[in-house]
Amino acid sequence: MTRTETELEITHDDRSSHDVILEVRDVDVTFDMERGTSRVLDGVRFDVHRDEMLGIVGESGSGKSMFASALLNAVVDPGQTSGEIIYHPPDGEPVDVLSLSESQLERFRWEEISMVFQGAMSSFNPTMKIREHFEETIRAHGEDIEERMEHGWQLLADLYLDPERVFDSYPHELSGGMKQRTLIALSLILEPKVLVMDEPTAALDLLMQRSIMSLLGNLQEEYDLTIVFITHDLPLVAGLADRLAVMYAFEFVEYGPSEQVIRDAAHPYTRALLKSVPSVDASLEDMHPIEGESPDPVDAPSGCSYHPRCPLATVECTQADPDYHEFSEERGAACFHWEQSGDEIEYALGVDPDEFPESTAAFESEEETVVSLDDVDVHFEQTGLIDELFGKESVVRAVNDVSIELRENEVVALVGESGCGKTTLGKTVIGLQEPTAGSVSYRGQDVWEAKAGSGDYEFDDIRRALQIVHQDPGSSLNSSRTVRASLSAPLKRWRPDLGPSDRETVIYNLLKRVGMKPPEDYAARFPHQLSGGEKQRVVLVRALLMSPDLILADEAVSALDVSLRVEMMDLMLDLQEMFDTSYLFISHDFSNARYLTEKSDGRIGIMYLGNLVEIGPAQEIIHDPKHPYTKVLRWATPPLDPDEAKEANATDPPIREIDIPDPTDPPSGCPFQTRCPDAREVCTREVPELQDTEGAARVACFREDDDHEYWASEPVESDTVSLKTESKAD
């Protein structure tokens, strides 16, 4: 059964001939490198429509950031941009962006098209107050300060910031999310027509990402903006963008209205990508990584650049570059065999969330406990000299009274926003961080007593049993040592009985096992000669060579490309079986945590401001969250299914404030009390303990106790954040 064109051609409304604001014609961006010309944009042809939200999705190295820079003629030297980018202002003559002079560009970049990058942190001058940043920009463009500042005030308010406070702050006084929102407001201050955003939320937390996305939707409507949103995170834009364009190997392979692209992608790459993205709603069996690697910009494959990885590739594909097949005016895919892609690469969106199988993994598992934490506190004193002079003392409670047990062969994921103490807790579990109160024990032996020399276990054994895999594959390998040298270190230390040949054998076989073939070649490489995924595999192998009982995987897949994450997690689970180890997986991303834990019948723990607020079997946490905060996180994790995404977008977040309270000054009572939509008066006084619920999960919220005084207590005034309303009451 093959598809016919009519099936894909969904009748579109009468806006058919779109008003085009940016016309991109045959744009190439090239860099001359030592080993040849690197073509990072390859003959891109594309139209951006007026007043649309366009989502551009691609993996790292696909050329999507170059596209953003090219739109503003901002490709850094020595890059060469050629082709035409024509901007049609609402009134007046079209301009070719690529032929503007430096001074014209300067005006153009703020007044017509403006741009927000990922690193908001470095976009501000740390010695200037936010107000001065705004004023300086306005002055540079010779606009009326008063009028514009008023506009800025309004923008900040629209973005849920307190304009007065923000204006009077220095950049470092704002949190990451606030800074990013401020930057968005700043980029809109001169009322540009187009806003180009390159991964603006990648460094932020889930909830903040989602909130910013929703706010962007509002801004777009309110100020008649055209937004070009560039990201690697397909689910994030899927629900919000009007149109989606997918980039692969330096060109667009498919574009169209986002719902159509998601539901019935025509290009094999898009389909494979949809299959590989970990999401909260797709079924686990359906998730598959994309085989192979992204092409090198210096010598991209001839013909269709996807052919080395494409299951549908034929001889034709290797010879000719496919043109866009246009199903309709607004839908196209660059593939010869688009008719068959639907049958060959199947994917399903979303499973019914009500039908999750009752978790049978009994919570009272038989397995022996490897590490247990009892009432652990980790507090950091942050008293600098200046603070001391002013008698100010600030203690960060990174971990607050947490008890948790990790068993053999178990996968536990800790999920929480950044700064919630999950990494500190993880390091405490593996004995890298000394708790300020409470105890950490390994198989019944207190770790820190053992370290001090008074214990039954040798500390060396404990040290060996608890290992770590870091987040950033770039810095977790010593750049000046080869893979062989890095992998030999643990063996030399712990297996002195192995001779050099045995060591070599073990290393080669393991490298082969994780798919790095030929191992002789990989063993001799330096880290810079490996891709991110390969580095992370080496790091995992290095940890496993210690044959540990527990590995702390600190955001171990977050730095990898979406299409590689599933593969890495599968590898982790696969090796777990072989090496008999447990994982403590730390993540800010619900989808990754869900994939790893649900596949291994593990548990998920939710952390908030240093407290463990809910912990239980993965299925239950994902599909039946109980703690109000878990519900918020769940809300912030966008589903892929367009219907559900729409539904999710229509609901407001179940939360009263977007920003997390200052961790040096946590709220009294329940830590979530300031943002919880269900908070009542008692919550501001008393601290809830983790307690059993009807399910297998344990939750720290009074609402789980039917007889608690909570039910008789007065609700605190409860205005949830509304991201949907057009104008917000100040």
Place this chain on the structure above:
Amino acid sequence: MSHTNESGFETDEQLTDEQLFGHLAEDDIVSLSRRERFERILDAYFLAPGRVAWDDWRTRIGILVVTLFVFFGTIGPRLVTPPATNQAPNNLQPFDGGVAALWEEGGWIDIGVDHQLSMGPISVPGIDIRYPLGADNYGTPIGRNLIHATPDMLEMVVAGAIVSVGLAAIFGITAGYKGGKTDEFLMYITDIVMTMPGLPLLIVIVAIWSPRQAWLIGVVLAIDAWPGLARALRSQVLTLREESYVEASRTMGLPSRTILARDISPQLMPYILINFANAGRQVVFGSVALYFLGVLPLTTANWGIMMDTAYSEAHALVNLSNFYQIFWPMAAVVVLSFGLILFAQGMDRVFNPRIRARHAKKVGSDEEQIN
């Protein structure tokens, strides 16, 4: 799909390991002969760095200059007759006789069967060279003088550089890696030393307690260079120790000395070497300057003394026909300091894994990943 203990391994930890490694070691046993290992080590530690260094002309010059300096500082004096006054005519011009000396008898060079050049135990027939660089006011040949001053200079430079960089490395790296009280104490000392004024103090020390051995002079001259470097190294170590791979090594239970040697020092090496070269230059400049000024006791041979003699006895700066007497030692100082800088810069490349990988024999594929 459950990943609980289905693998059939027994729960006894040690046995599992044995099984596991046994299993891993079974298929495709790699046997590594002693020779192969030796070759690998040779390639990684000597040949590849050597190739990297030789690949760059600046490094080549640097190596050449440093090698020459070491050569003249060790073997040179044995080949060249010690200088003495009145060995040559007073104020003999360099290259006496000019180009014509090549074919005429006499002058600075003679070629012919009945001539022979004897350099210590070696004698080269057919050629003879006589005072090519000229002689000073007292008829001391300048070339011989230069060469015979080199051993003391070498001793001075090496001792000064080793002591100052060594102190800095010990203080900086220990303070940075250990942290806490150790850090505080070591930095306290460093700061005290740092606040002492370098040159004036030096002059005072030398005046009170005039050091006679060359190495001691070198140490005294370089002593004020270390606190700054120690501070810089400490701050670098502070960042490095937080790197994920260092934490991973700690988690693997590797001893501190291994971590310092393998993970931290290589990253500091380029920096240390640059400072080594700088300390060397500082000693050269310092000694020359102080001898020239006559602050240091005239107990060792030094290019500075030659310059002083040229200046005060032959009035080399006024009487331009004697300028060559001050020119040669000055040229030696400049060439040496230039060579040291080039050498240090070249070493920077040697420690860069990206460049090293390109030159290592064993690395199969050479593509850099674009992420």
